[in-house]
Amino acid sequence: MPIRLAGLLAATLVAVLGGLLAGGAFVPADQIFGALLHPHASDTATIVWQLRLPRVIIGAVVGAALAIAGALLQGLLRNPLVDPFLTGVSAGAAVAIVAGMAAGVSAAAVPALGFAAGIATALLVAALARRGAGLDAIRLILAGVSLSSFFSALIALMLTRLQTTDAAPAIIGWLAGSLAGRGWSDLAFAAPYAGAGIVLAAFAVPSLNALRLGEARAASVGVDVARAQWMILASASLLTACAVTLSGTIGFVGLIVPHIARRIGGSDTRFVIPASAMLGAILTIAADAVCRTALAPTEIPIGVLLAFIGVPVFLFLYLRDRRVVA
Amino acid sequence: MIAARNLTLAAGARTLLRDVTFEIARGELAVLLGPNGVGKTTLLRALAGVLTPQNGCVAIGAEPIAELHPSQRARLVAHIAAEEIFADRLDVRDVVNTGRYAHHRWWEWREEPRDLQAVNDAMRAVGMETFAQRSFDTLSSGERQRVWLAMALAQEAPVLLLDEPTSHLDIRVAHGILHLLRAQAAAGKTIVCVLHDVNEAAEFADRVLLLGEERLLADGAPDSVFATAALEAAYGMPMERMRTANGAIRVFPAAPAAAQAEQA
Numbered sequence: 001m002p003i004r005l006a007g008l009l010a011a012t013l014v015a016v017l018g019g020l021l022a023g024g025a026f027v028p029a030d031q032i033f034g035a036l037l038h039p040h041a042s043d044t045a046t047i048v049w050q051l052r053l054p055r056v057i058i059g060a061v062v063g064a065a066l067a068i069a070g071a072l073l074q075g076l077l078r079n080p081l082v083d084p085f086l087t088g089v090s091a092g093a094a095v096a097i098v099a100g101m102a103a104g105v106s107a108a109a110v111p112a113l114g115f116a117a118g119i120a121t122a123l124l125v126a127a128l129a130r131r132g133a134g135l136d137a138i139r140l141i142l143a144g145v146s147l148s149s150f151f152s153a154l155i156a157l158m159l160t161r162l163q164t165t166d167a168a169p170a171i172i173g174w175l176a177g178s179l180a181g182r183g184w185s186d187l188a189f190a191a192p193y194a195g196a197g198i199v200l201a202a203f204a205v206p207s208l209n210a211l212r213l214g215e216a217r218a219a220s221v222g223v224d225v226a227r228a229q230w231m232i233l234a235s236a237s238l239l240t241a242c243a244v245t246l247s248g249t250i251g252f253v254g255l256i257v258p259h260i261a262r263r264i265g266g267s268d269t270r271f272v273i274p275a276s277a278m279l280g281a282i283l284t285i286a287a288d289a290v291c292r293t294a295l296a297p298t299e300i301p302i303g304v305l306l307a308f309i310g311v312p313v314f315l316f317l318y319l320r321d322r323r324v325v326a
Numbered sequence: 327m328i329a330a331r332n333l334t335l336a337a338g339a340r341t342l343l344r345d346v347t348f349e350i351a352r353g354e355l356a357v358l359l360g361p362n363g364v365g366k367t368t369l370l371r372a373l374a375g376v377l378t379p380q381n382g383c384v385a386i387g388a389e390p391i392a393e394l395h396p397s398q399r400a401r402l403v404a405h406i407a408a409e410e411i412f413a414d415r416l417d418v419r420d421v422v423n424t425g426r427y428a429h430h431r432w433w434e435w436r437e438e439p440r441d442l443q444a445v446n447d448a449m450r451a452v453g454m455e456t457f458a459q460r461s462f463d464t465l466s467s468g469e470r471q472r473v474w475l476a477m478a479l480a481q482e483a484p485v486l487l488l489d490e491p492t493s494h495l496d497i498r499v500a501h502g503i504l505h506l507l508r509a510q511a512a513a514g515k516t517i518v519c520v521l522h523d524v525n526e527a528a529e530f531a532d533r534v535l536l537l538g539e540e541r542l543l544a545d546g547a548p549d550s551v552f553a554t555a556a557l558e559a560a561y562g563m564p565m566e567r568m569r570t571a572n573g574a575i576r577v578f579p580a581a582p583a584a585a586q587a588e589q590a
Contacts (some may be wrong), residue, residue: 075538205432207427211425212424213421214409216407218402218427220374220376220478221400221424221427221477222398222427223396267415
């Protein structure tokens with residue numbers, strides 16, 4: 001297990017360095033790495049430090065956050081089809097952001113607005129999913145899915161009303177998911193919440209391992225099931241809200257990456273969570289690099305590209321053999 | 327070792343048991359008997375501290391179980407629920423290792439030599455040491471039951487509570503499990519076990535707690551409990567008693583002729 005995690009860490013570093021090489025303008029590798037060491041020396045340094053490095057790091061954070069959230073929720077609900085958007089975070093954030101953009105809210109306020117609305121929706125989903133002191137898996141899924149559908153309908157309604165205004169392209173770009181135009185300040189806003197989400201996730205790892213055997217057995221070995229459920233949902237909601245704030249709705253990372261992690265190293269949560277984080281980062285950085293360069297100077301929305309690549313890969317990995325791996 | 331004091335238990339609006347009091351001593355193997363739906367599983371869950379009684383309390387030694395933190399509780403009581411839901415690729419060792427949860431703080435992710443020792447001892451005690459790497463979902467029902475028992479033993483709790491550990495098992499495998507429980511009682515564990523087979527209880531229990539009509543109908547050694555009419559009261563049907571060659575009691579539903587005679 002430690003060897004595989006070390007391998008993934010090395011692959012993540014390679015992905016970060018590779019991500020720095022990709023961009024609209026070609027810059028030789030030696031100049032890129034030179035600029036990394038001398039942040040104020042040249043135009044190249046500006047490209048690396050103000051454009052590429054924040055973008056690659058944001059890609060890593062978004063990918064890791066979504067993948068951890070997906071792994072947490074799949075483990076909590078013992079359901080392999082769950083993704084982080086089940087928390088309602090992305091739908092709630094999307095509605096608020098679309099409404100905000102349409103109403104002409106300044107671009108600087110949009111991330112905070114999305115974050116707040118995402119967390120508010122997660123709280124609503126959690127309130128609906130409550131049973132006794134803990135959470136009911138079926139209620140959580142029903143509440144998350146139905147609220148998300150409701151908000152999608154709201155967004156569709158707003159978009160049909162907005163077709164002729166200038167805000168529509170920006171809104172569609174956001175809904176398709178993109179890392180374009182994000183910088184250090186966006187990262188600084190999201191970082192504390194992402195950090196809190198990761199601490200909570202680490203806290204929940206041992207209890208998630210016991211929850212693999214079902215709630216009754218987890219309780220009998222000493223897991224405070226209700227507390228573990230709230231911690232896991234809080235962590236997944238915070239991480240998803242950070243990802244959505246930074247990049248819009250990027251699908252499939254949170255669904256697929258935990259499955260790939262389990263393929264590599266089994267279902268022990270002590271492996272799945274860190275491995276998912278690194279694989280999510282790698283996948284998102286790589287996909288974003290393709291988005292920036294494939295049709296340059298036009299960017300492909302990363303959410304679209306991930307769906308194009310991710311869905312066939314997922315179907316191949318998951319349906320190739322007939323065993324269910326949860 | 328484990329005591330129920332004036333327990334009243336309900337399922338929804340329906341009261342299952344009223345004012346039940348008993349205490350099981352260290353090294354004792356007690357069996358809960360009674361018809362379906364009488365509240366055996368609910369009583370076991372209350373003893374395990376995972377269900378709050380309407381009234382009364384459960385104590386482990388001097389500790390009221392309701393006041394213990396879940397991980398403290400799990401170091402005192404291991405509860406093997408009858409629930410069987412499973413959709414994961416786990417090997418036997420992973421499952422048994424889960425029993426070590428309460429012996430770790432949340433940041434202690436690594437297995438210590440103590441954990442390895444406890445897991446190995448538990449798998450040896452149930453005769454599953456060669457199954458460590460086997461995938462759990464390839465095991466038979468009897469093998470799974472032994473793995474759950476090993477998980478509970480790895481917990482190193484002095485009290486073991488088991489819900490129908492012999493259901494769905496053939497007679498040889500069932501007796502294998504019950505012999506394991508006897509050995510654990512002899513080693514000092516306190517065991518409370520829900521069974522359906524009256525004769526398994528007659529053969530293996532030190533003590534039988536017979537539930538019916540919202541209360542504890544009888545409590546004592548199998549010989550004395552089964553000799554009374556409490557059994558008929560509990561199950562609502564006539565019984566016939568026999569003695570084995572060595573004098574132990576066995577109970578069977580009365581043959582139709584005997585039943586008619588009894589009714590007449």
